[in-house]
Amino acid sequence: xxxxxxSVKIADSAVEFRCCDGDSVLxxxxxxxxxxxxxxxxxxxxxxxxxxxEGEVADTWPDAPGIREKERARGKRLACQSVPVSDCIVxxxxxxxxxxxxxxxxxxxRFLGVEPVTRDIARFRFSDSGxxxxxxxxxxxxxxxxxxTARAYSMSNLANDAGExxxxxxxxxxxxxxxxxxxxxxxxxVHLDGPYGLAYLRENxxxxxxxxxxxxxxxxxxxxxxxxxxxxxxxxxxxxxxxxGRGPADMPSFADWLPAEEGRVRVHRAISxxxxxxxxxxxxxxxxxxxxxAKLERPLHEYAFYLAGPPPMIEKVVRLLVAEHRVPQSLIxxxxxx
Numbered sequence: 001x002x003x004x005x006x007s008v009k010i011a012d013s014a015v016e017f018r019c020c021d022g023d024s025v026l027x028x029x030x031x032x033x034x035x036x037x038x039x040x041x042x043x044x045x046x047x048x049x050x051x052x053x054e055g056e057v058a059d060t061w062p063d064a065p066g067i068r069e070k071e072r073a074r075g076k077r078l079a080c081q082s083v084p085v086s087d088c089i090v091x092x093x094x095x096x097x098x099x100x101x102x103x104x105x106x107x108x109x110r111f112l113g114v115e116p117v118t119r120d121i122a123r124f125r126f127s128d129s130g131x132x133x134x135x136x137x138x139x140x141x142x143x144x145x146x147x148x149t150a151r152a153y154s155m156s157n158l159a160n161d162a163g164e165x166x167x168x169x170x171x172x173x174x175x176x177x178x179x180x181x182x183x184x185x186x187x188x189x190v191h192l193d194g195p196y197g198l199a200y201l202r203e204n205x206x207x208x209x210x211x212x213x214x215x216x217x218x219x220x221x222x223x224x225x226x227x228x229x230x231x232x233x234x235x236x237x238x239x240x241x242x243x244x245g246r247g248p249a250d251m252p253s254f255a256d257w258l259p260a261e262e263g264r265v266r267v268h269r270a271i272s273x274x275x276x277x278x279x280x281x282x283x284x285x286x287x288x289x290x291x292x293x294a295k296l297e298r299p300l301h302e303y304a305f306y307l308a309g310p311p312p313m314i315e316k317v318v319r320l321l322v323a324e325h326r327v328p329q330s331l332i333x334x335x336x337x338x
Contacts, residue, residue, distance in 0.1 A: 025057065135159070211242070225241060
C-alpha cells in the first residue's frame with residue numbers, strides 16, 4: 001500500500017486535507033469530513049469533477065465515462081479517480097449536503113456466507129471486529145482478492161454493534177461478481193471502504209415513503225425500509241415498495257426481510273417482459289414506474305421517493321416524477337451508478 005502523504009488544498013478557501021495510503025482526492029476529502037460533491041464513486045456519473053490548478057495526480061481510469069476528453073484538456077479531473085502524487089491545489093465547490101454523517105474508513109472483513117435471493121441475486125454476509133456504522137441506503141467499496149479494483153455495493157442491513165455487513169449482489173459475469181459467486185470461501189478476507197452514498201433515509205422529511213427498485217437496487221431499498229420501520233421518527237409514515245424485474249424469476253420473497261406483522265409496507269410488483277409471464281403470475285406486466293400514478297392515492301409531490309436500480313430505470317422514474325408530476329428534486333433520493 002502506498003504510504004505517501006500529500007496535501008490537497010481547495011483554491012480560494014481555507015479547506016485543506018491530507019491524502020495518503022493511495023486514497024483518491026474524493027476518498028481523502030470525505031475521510032476528513034469535507035463535503036466534496038459525488039455520487040457513484042466509480043468514475044461514471046461525473047459529479048465529482050474538479051479543476052487541477054497545481055500539482056499532479058495519477059488517473060486510475062483514464063477512460064472513465066464521467067468526463068470528456070475536452071474537459072481533461074482544460075485541466076478537469078474526476079476526484080474519485082485521481083490519486084495525488086504531489087501536493088495539489090484544486091478548484092471545486094464543497095457543500096454541506098455532501099458532508100459525510102459517518103466518516104468512511106478502510107478495514108478488513110471476513111466472509112461469513114451467501115444465500116440466494118433471486119435467480120441471479122444473492123445475499124453476501126461479512127463481519128469485522130468493530131461496529132458496522134452506516135446510514136440506511138448507503139454503499140461501501142469492496143476490494144476482492146485478485147481483482148485489483150474496488151466495486152460499489154449497497155448494504156441491505158442496518159448499522160449494528162456486531163460488525164455485520166450484508167449486501168444483495170447481482171451476478172453480472174464481471175470479474176468482481178465471478179469472484180464473489182464462484183471463488184470466495186467462508187473465512188476469506190475482503191477489504192471494505194465505507195460508508196458512502198447520499199441516498200440514505202431522511203428521518204425528518206415527515207412524508208410517506210415511496211421506494212422504487214429494480215435488480216440489485218433491492219439492497220439499499222431493503223435497508224431504507226428496515227431503517228424506517230426501526231425509527232421512532234418514522235412511526236407515522238406509510239411505506240410503499242415498487243419492485244420491477246424482467247420476469248417472475250426476478251421477484252424476491254419480500255417477507256424474508258420485511259416484517260409481515262408491521263403491516264406498514266405495501267408491495268407492488270411488475271415484470272416488464274410479457275414473454276416471461278408464467279401461469280399463476282398475479283402481478284402487473286409493465287415497467288415499474290408506470291404503476292406510480294395508478295397505485296399512489298395522493299398527488300405524487302406529497303411523497304418522498306427513494307430510487308435504486310439500473311440507470312435507464314432511474315432516468316424514467318425521475319422524468320416521470322419531475323417533468324410530469326412536478327415532484328421537487330429535493331424529495332427524490334438516489335445515487336447514480338453506471
